[in-house]
Structures are given as C-alpha cells and as structure tokens.
Amino acid sequence: MLSKASKYAISAVIYLTNNSTIDKKLGSKEIAEAIEIPAPFLAKTLQQLTKKGIISSIKGPHGGFYLSEKNTDKTLFDIIDCVDDIEKFNSCYLSQNNCNENNPCVAHHIYAPFKDKLIRKLKTKTIIEMAEEFKQNSNLNNQIFAVLT
Amino acid sequence: MLSKASKYAISAVIYLTNNSTIDKKLGSKEIAEAIEIPAPFLAKTLQQLTKKGIISSIKGPHGGFYLSEKNTDKTLFDIIDCVDDIEKFNSCYLSQNNCNENNPCVAHHIYAPFKDKLIRKLKTKTIIEMAEEFKQNSNLNNQIFAVLT
DNA sequence: TCATAAAAAGATATTTTTATCTTTATATAT
DNA sequence: ATATATAAAGATAAAAATATCTTTTTATGA
Ligand code: FES
Ligand code: FES
Secondary structure, three states: OOOHHHHHHHHHHHHHHHHOEOOEOEOHHHHHHHHOOOHHHHHHHHHHHHHOOOOEEEOOOOOEEEOOHHHOOOEHHHHHHHHOOOHHHHOOOOOEOOOOOOOOOOOHHHHHHHHHHHHHHHHHOEHHHHHHHHHHHHHHOOOHHHHEO | OOOHHHHHHHHHHHHHHHHOEOOEOEOHHHHHHHHOOOHHHHHHHHHHHHHOOOOEEEOOOOOEEEOOHHHOOOEHHHHHHHHOOOHHHHOOOOOEOOOOOOOOOOOHHHHHHHHHHHHHHHHHOEHHHHHHHHHHHHHHOOOHHHHEO
16 A cells, blocks of 8 residues: 555664664665665655655765654654655545545445544654564564565 | 556446446447546456456447346455455555564554455445445436546 | 765666557447 | 457557666765
C-alpha cells in the first residue's frame, strides 16, 4: 500500500534513530547498505525528509544524517506524509474518488473505522517509540531490517 | 489501493450486469464510453475477465460482452483476484514482507481484523448484488459511474 | 587557503503500469 | 461463399515509479 520510497524512509529513520548520534552521523550509503536498499534512491528520500525537518543532516567531512532535538516529536504519519502523501489513506479503499457515508463503496463500512484508527495511530506513534519497539522486536527476530522489503 | 485495471473491471462488470443481456451484448468501446475510461485498455481487461469465466463474450457481428448463467455466482473477490492478484490484500499494510502475529508492524493489530472482514465481504458480495446496490444508489447519485475514477 | 568528504541538486536510465495501435480469428448476415 | 463486425492476441507507446549517475555546494581538517 505504501510506495517503496515510504517503506525505505520508515526503515531508514528507524535505523537512524537506533544507530546515529549527533557525534556519529551516518551517510546515506552506510544506511542503505545496512537496511539493504538502493543507495542513490534512499539518498533522494533522505533529502526529502531533511527538507521537511523530519531528520537532520550536515554536509562535508564527518557529515551525514542524524536525529536532533527538533526531530524527536516526529511521527510515522510525518514520514509517510512527507514521502507518499497521506491522502492515499483518506481515499476510498476500492478507489472510488469520493469516500463518504453518503456514497459508500462495498468496503466503506468496514474500511472507515479502520482508517480512522490507523491515522490516529500513525499520528501518535513517534519515531522514538517505534524505534524502541523495533529494537525489542529484533531480539526476537534479528533480521528485522531484512524483513522490510 | 486497487490498480486502475481493477477499478475499470469492477465498474465495467457492474455496467454490464445492469445494461446487457444475452440478446443485447455490449462492445468494449460502448462500455468504455459509458463509464468514461480508456477503451483499448478496458478491452484487454475484459479479455482477462472472459478468460477466467467471470464474464462471457461472443465474437463477430452482434457479438460482444454479456453475463450468462455461468457468471451469476461470481463475486467482487473474483474480479479483483483476476485482474490484480488478491495477495495484495493479504500482505502487510505498511509493506513489511511478512504479515503475521509474531512479527506485527505498527498497523497490524488494527489492520488484521479489517483485512479479514474485507476479504470475507469481497468473497460473499456477488456481482449481481453489487449491481443491484449500484442501481439503487444511482437514484441518489446518478453520476455514479463518473464517481469511479 | 586548499583538498576532501559528504549532502544537495539535477540529469539520465530502467522498470512497471497504463494506454494505444495493428493484426488475426471467428461468428453472423447477406 | 463473402463481407463485416467484433473479440482476441500481439506489438508498440506513453506515463509513472523506481533506480542510478553526475555536478554543485558546503562544512571540515590539514
Ligand atoms: S467509499 Fe470506499 S472506502 Fe469509503
Ligand atoms: S504486519 Fe503489517 S499489517 Fe500485519
């Protein structure tokens, strides 16, 4: 449902959260290698995230991407909205171009409540929280990044 | 979420159900025009549906597409599975490549129940039923096919 | 100041999806 | 039988998404 760009973004931000500090910034190549995705494509995506203030970056030697104070409250919603446009979740699941109670598709009455819950969750789930869950999870399944396609 | 091909297919099958009979078959151009979608692309999609027995067709003069006895029990699920591959609904909503309880993504616990309900609904909703709903609906909103993008 | 490493920006290439065009096969009517 | 209308099949084109490559900018360290 998400574009690859969005998947890569989520994956990369989680990796960044768990593996970078202001004193240990990570290059896009480094991240791409770790999570096994195409490096130049990720570089583009990281640029988008930086531009919207979801992650931070510094150019030059010893530069790279990292998370700063400003980034700590960012959510999963922010990442997806930056890369993919969140409207995709608002629209009809079966792709009618209006999704509302007055003109429901066959799936509407089961999709609408799900959609509401999902968006609420995406908006409240911070990157930090998510990274933490991911860290725990990787105790059970340490090929965790390979799992993200 | 659905491909355009699938959307077109659903739309066309509904139109066919409500507007064709064995004595009044419809050409692909005719249908495409009525539901305002690209004719040659729809033709391809109708061929796929025919091959899988979801709709019927006859070549030659006065030929065209129509629904026969064999098609009456077909469901929305059948259409989508024919054109798009239903696996797309089974997979993780945030695109992890495994979707299961042991390795849930952030959305899993709200997505899984929705997914189950949806697939059940797609499997039980017959084309006939859907076309009927659509007919009623179009009393309220008679630009109903324009509504399908 | 100068060389260097890295992001940023821009340009190009590949793949997939969507759309169109052309040819062939077949059923119908004359 | 023959001409015709239509689906079926196959080939090609255009657009969008994904991926890669090249150049420019900027921060750092020597
Ligand atoms: S109209 Fe389809 S999900 Fe709302
Ligand atoms: S793991 Fe993502 S929806 Fe199940």
